[in-house]
Amino acid sequence: MTLHLGIMDCKIAAIVCVVLLSASVIQGAAIPKGNRCLCKKISKKVNIKGLEKLEIYPRSSSCENVEYIATLKKRSVPICVSPNLKEVKALLGRKIQQYKHIEVIHHK
Structure with a gap:
């Protein structure tokens, strides 16, 4: 036993x-948490005259993309835009005086 x-x-x-x-x-x-990006679809055009602000979100642990989110004056829902748009590049470069009133927010 x-x-x-x-x-x-x-x-x-x-x-x-x-x-x-x-x-x-x-x-x-x-x-793995999956892809938790804010942008699911990216717009290939934006009406720069109707733009109120542009928010830029950097890469993070939950999203590997830098995201550009535009808020339009007459639209309550923000849209995701491509950083390659000439309007976005001009806005970020601040080379055109008429875009000076548009707020650009860089999130960290």
């Missing part, structure tokens, strides 16, 4: 060791 309990104790000890080791590996594993 003593020999039988000794084998059972070894099996239980082995199982406990495996569970503890696997728990530490699982706890340290990164869980």
Whole structure:
């Protein structure tokens, strides 16, 4: 009977060791959060005359893209715009006087 309990104790000890080791590996594993970007669709055009502000969100742990979000004066829902638009580039360069009134916000 003593020999039988000794084998059972070894099996239980082995199982406990495996569970503890696997728990530490699982706890340290990164869980992917998915793509949590603000922009799902990007507009390829924007009416610069109707633009109220442009917000720029940098890359982050939840989104690998730099995002440009435009708020229009007559539209309550902001739109995502491409940074490659000539209007956006002109606004960021501040080279055109008529765009000086448009607020540009760089989020950090």
